[in-house]
Amino acid sequence: MAIEETLVLVKPDGVARGLTGAILARIEAKGYSLVDIRLVEPDRDLLAAHYAEHEGKPFYEPLIEFMMSGPSVAIRLAGNRVIEGFRSLAGTTDPTSAAPGTIRGDFGRDWGLKVQQNLVHGSDSPESAQRELGIWF
Numbered sequence: 001m002a003i004e005e006t007l008v009l010v011k012p013d014g015v016a017r018g019l020t021g022a023i024l025a026r027i028e029a030k031g032y033s034l035v036d037i038r039l040v041e042p043d044r045d046l047l048a049a050h051y052a053e054h055e056g057k058p059f060y061e062p063l064i065e066f067m068m069s070g071p072s073v074a075i076r077l078a079g080n081r082v083i084e085g086f087r088s089l090a091g092t093t094d095p096t097s098a099a100p101g102t103i104r105g106d107f108g109r110d111w112g113l114k115v116q117q118n119l120v121h122g123s124d125s126p127e128s129a130q131r132e133l134g135i136w137f
């Protein structure tokens with residue numbers, strides 16, 4: 001067993017569309033444990049820290065603006081290999097091509113170029129998880 005913790009965010013589109021409960025149901029059905037959960041309205045400084053790896057990319061500013069458009073639900077999630085497991089539940093980044101059965105594949109809409117509106121975030125490595133959990137909690 002490799003019990004890990006990860007940061008999951010239900011992003012502003014997921015919260016605004018009333019999908020928080022449906023997303024949490026999938027997480028709980030998988031057997032992961034909610035260790036902590038909070039509604040956060042992040043400021044630019046928090047988001048700059050969270051998305052530091054993407055600074056300078058063409059989608060960076062629209063991403064930050066979108067993430068400031070409303071609250072996100074931040075979740076400290078624990079479970080066996082939860083970092084990889086949650087990203088598998090979430091599906092690939094672009095909702096248009098994310099597989100059916102995944103959160104992004106089932107709920108993500110084709111919003112034109114707005115790939116950032118893909119409902120959820122999940123940390124991509126143990127190092128990212130520890131860093132991001134420290135930012136949001």
Ligand code: DAT
Pocket residue numbers: 054059063092093113114115116117118120121122124
């Ligand atoms: P992920 O959220 O799947 O880990 P990422 O870390 O590469 O993806 O990017 C962070 C977020 O930035 C992603 O959830 C949506 C947005 N994004 C990534 N690539 C994009 C692109 N090519 N165009 C627009 N937004 C993008």
Ligand code: MG
Pocket residue numbers: 122124
């Ligand atoms: Mg990422």
